[in-house]
Amino acid sequence: MNFNEVTRGTGLEAHGITNANLIHWTAPTAVLYEQIVKRGEGLLTHLGAIAVKTGHYTGRAANDKFIVDDEISHEHVNWGAVNKPFDPDRFDALYNRMVAYMHGRDLFVQDCFAGADHNYRLPVRIISEKAWHSLFSRNMFIQATPKELEQFASHFTLIDLPSFRANPDLDGTHSEAFIIINFSRKAIIIGGTSYAGEIKKSIFTTLNYLLPLEKQVLPMHCAANVGPQGDTALFFGLSGTGKTTLSTDPDRKLIGDDEHGWDDKGIFNFEGGCYAKIIRLHKEAEPRIYETTRKFGTILENVALDTHTRRIDLNNDIFTENTRASYPLSHIPNVVCSGTTGHPAAIIMLTCDAYGLMPPIGRLSREQALYHFLSGYTSRVAGTETGISEPAATFSTCFGGPFMPLPPATYGNLFRERIERHNVTCWLVNTGWSGGPYGIGSRINIAYSRNLINAALDGSLARGSFNKDPFFGLDIPSACPGVPPEILTPRAVWENKDSYDETAHKLISLFRENFKQYAAYVPENVVQVM
Numbered sequence: 001m002n003f004n005e006v007t008r009g010t011g012l013e014a015h016g017i018t019n020a021n022l023i024h025w026t027a028p029t030a031v032l033y034e035q036i037v038k039r040g041e042g043l044l045t046h047l048g049a050i051a052v053k054t055g056h057y058t059g060r061a062a063n064d065k066f067i068v069d070d071e072i073s074h075e076h077v078n079w080g081a082v083n084k085p086f087d088p089d090r091f092d093a094l095y096n097r098m099v100a101y102m103h104g105r106d107l108f109v110q111d112c113f114a115g116a117d118h119n120y121r122l123p124v125r126i127i128s129e130k131a132w133h134s135l136f137s138r139n140m141f142i143q144a145t146p147k148e149l150e151q152f153a154s155h156f157t158l159i160d161l162p163s164f165r166a167n168p169d170l171d172g173t174h175s176e177a178f179i180i181i182n183f184s185r186k187a188i189i190i191g192g193t194s195y196a197g198e199i200k201k202s203i204f205t206t207l208n209y210l211l212p213l214e215k216q217v218l219p220m221h222c223a224a225n226v227g228p229q230g231d232t233a234l235f236f237g238l239s240g241t242g243k244t245t246l247s248t249d250p251d252r253k254l255i256g257d258d259e260h261g262w263d264d265k266g267i268f269n270f271e272g273g274c275y276a277k278i279i280r281l282h283k284e285a286e287p288r289i290y291e292t293t294r295k296f297g298t299i300l301e302n303v304a305l306d307t308h309t310r311r312i313d314l315n316n317d318i319f320t321e322n323t324r325a326s327y328p329l330s331h332i333p334n335v336v337c338s339g340t341t342g343h344p345a346a347i348i349m350l351t352c353d354a355y356g357l358m359p360p361i362g363r364l365s366r367e368q369a370l371y372h373f374l375s376g377y378t379s380r381v382a383g384t385e386t387g388i389s390e391p392a393a394t395f396s397t398c399f400g401g402p403f404m405p406l407p408p409a410t411y412g413n414l415f416r417e418r419i420e421r422h423n424v425t426c427w428l429v430n431t432g433w434s435g436g437p438y439g440i441g442s443r444i445n446i447a448y449s450r451n452l453i454n455a456a457l458d459g460s461l462a463r464g465s466f467n468k469d470p471f472f473g474l475d476i477p478s479a480c481p482g483v484p485p486e487i488l489t490p491r492a493v494w495e496n497k498d499s500y501d502e503t504a505h506k507l508i509s510l511f512r513e514n515f516k517q518y519a520a521y522v523p524e525n526v527v528q529v530m
Contacts, residue, residue, distance in 0.1 A: 012109070012127070015157055015187075016096070019103040024131070026111050026149060029138065029297050035108075035131035042132055046310045048296035049325075051303055052132050055162075057193040058302055058320035060201060061177045062402055064193075068182040076213060078407040086180050090172045094180070095189055101164050108134035111152045112141040114203050116339025117268035120215055120261060124203060125154035129161050136196040136299055139273040139326045141203070142339070156186045156206055162194040181206060181405075196301065196326065200275060204259050205403045207270060211261055212406055218262040218414040221400030223247030224255035224269070224341065232267055232341045233457050234260070236399040237350030238378045239322075242431040244276045245446065246350070246453060248288050254335045262343075262418055269339035273328045278303070279321050281314045285446050288332055289325070298327040343422040346457055348429050349399070354379040354391035356433035356441040357504050359490050360483070361452040362474025363466065369426035370416050371529040373398060374408055374518045375511060379432065391438050393507060395514040409521035427456050428474060435493040437503070444487070451482035471504045473529065 012020060024035065033050060036042045042052040067077055069085035077083050108128050115121030123144075126137040144152055165176035177192030179202055188202045204219075211217040223235040223243045228251070237243040244257040256269035257276065276289050278300075283290045292298050293312065301324040304316030317323070329335050349372050351358060364372060376396040398404055398411045419426065431449050435441035455461035455477075466475040467489070479485050487493055494500040511530045519527045 012107070015125075015127070015159070016099045017102055017107075017127070020107045021104050022106040024106070024108045024134070026109060026144070027134065029135060032108070032131050032135040032138070033296075036135065039131060041130055042299075043305060043307065044310065045300065045305060045312055047294040049293055049298040049300050049312070050132065050135070051300045051305045051312065053302055053319060054194040054196070057177060057195040059195060059322045060197055060402070061175070061179065061193050061195070063174050064177040065179040065202075065402070066173075066181070067405060068180065068184065070182075070184050072184045076209070077405050082402055083405050087172055088182075088184070091180055091182050091185075091189075094166065094171050094178070095159075095185075095187065098159055098161055098164055098189060098191065101161060102129070105129060110134050110137040110141070111144055111149055111154065112137065112272075113144060114141055114207060114270050115261065115268065116142060116270070117261065117263065117265075120211060120217055120263065120268070122203075122207060122210070123152060123155045125157045126199065127157065127159045129163060130194070132299060133160055133162070133194075133196055133199065135297075136326050137199060139297065139299065139328050140200050140271055140275060142272040156188065156203070158188040158190065158199060158202065160190045160199055162191065164191040166192055183209065196299070197275065197324070200271075201403055204270065205405055207259075207261070208400075208403055209405045212410050212414060215263070216414070218411065218418060219270075220260050220262060221258065221398065221403065222260055223257045224260050224267050224344075225249060225252040226255060226336060226341045227252045227457060230342065231345040231457065232343065234267070234344045234347045235350060236347065236373070236376075238352075238376065238394070238396055238399055239277060241350035241352045241378055242446070242449065243350055244274060244289065245286050246348070246431075246449060248286070248332060249450070249454075250288065250334060251454075252334070252457075254329070254332055255339060255341055256329065262414075266340065266342040267344060268341075271329075272339070273326060274332070276325050276327075277322065278314055278325045279317055279323045292327040292331045293325050295327065295331050298325055298331065300325055343418075344424050347419065347424055347426045348453060348456070349373065349426065350429050350431055351378045353377075353430045353432035354438040355393075355503055355507055356435060356437045356494070357490055357500070357507055358428065358430035358432070358472065359469060359474060359476045360430055360434065360444055360448060360487060361456065361461070361480075362428045362469060362472070362476050363462070364426040364428055364474065366416070366420060366426075367523075367526045368428075368473065368529050369419060370412060370522060370526050371515065372428055373415050374412050374522070375515060376401065377511065393510045395510075408518055412518070412522065425456075425462065427453075429453060434487050434490065436495070448483045448487070452480055455480050471508065
């Protein structure tokens, strides 16, 4: 398909929608607040944020996401358990039923952009039945100017109807919920779930398909910031590793906290806002994110609320561990307004290692960087997920497997070419456990992680001495200001050294088994990293 093709027509009739009732077109935040409260979709909290609940789905419905398998997508998509095929005719039938469902209903439309770089941005039209989903879209994507709105033509349309539920026997879905991307029709349909993250991540998946194929741009599930000397840093990491927290640094300007592209000029944000996990958020440790939870325009998802005083309780997980705050980047005082910056000088790969095996920081060779980029390792913690009785290793391709529709080699080759061309220094940072696994050891102090990352980014860490880790092959610094030297070598702080050795060998085996899927597409020296 041609990336520059557009859906012509300015009205909803261009999408087959002809009999809607009131249409709130690119409504501003204040208007959407009024509608959210009026419609009973949410409550105004003390100091001005809006609190909403997502109902049954408090996170992504991974098993309910599909890509239409047709003549355009068939040869490009990496089909499998993550990228599940959907029949084109069933998509059309489901789409038509959704159009019929919208007859006579009030709708909310946001015309906006995904991508801060004008050469690559994707004009997106998001049509929703919920006012708070429209506000979420306004927060998370890049707002069009009044002049741009006059001539706006969407390249992709997303229809979001949480109250519309699929019939699996009729529609071919797995459940009542569905998230389906159709690259031929340039359309995304979402139903049966109110979790707003599906909107954000389906657009991200779309960019992860289009940009490498048509523009040779590397899409990345990472945060980005820039230092006083103009030095850019990227932060890769899965949920719970500290990507948003550690990239939101008072001494560095934030580009974005989650999704970026890397082209021939440098880095650009895909988004206009942040979607931070805020369970047990600490004012002292994360003051800037904490302040966003008290600001007008912020959406608080599934956060406990005293309905009388309207005060929120960030420590309460009564609805879910996955409480979220959606807020515009303008809520953070130190940001790069353009959403663009130069090529990175450093890459930080974050892992929350619940086994307590990985060092708090380790320097990576080029081969190790590609190995860990493709592996995307972190771990799920016992007690926070149903059925998890002990730490469980998790591997997610490129730190974003659920959103990567193309073969891993596509992203891996672009990553390797860019870190080599721009001589990027890469580090692996463990924000998980030390002194033993979850339940025995303790979580690494976030202040230590900040000190290590700051020393890595200002170059002082690289100027010191290093020791080679005998298990994972990482270069471990012997010292860092503000960090107890004994924790830098994980084995040294385990009381039972034999237990450390046994557990390390088990994790290495898991790494090797997982990496077999990439072995045919990378040089042998990368396969032999671990």
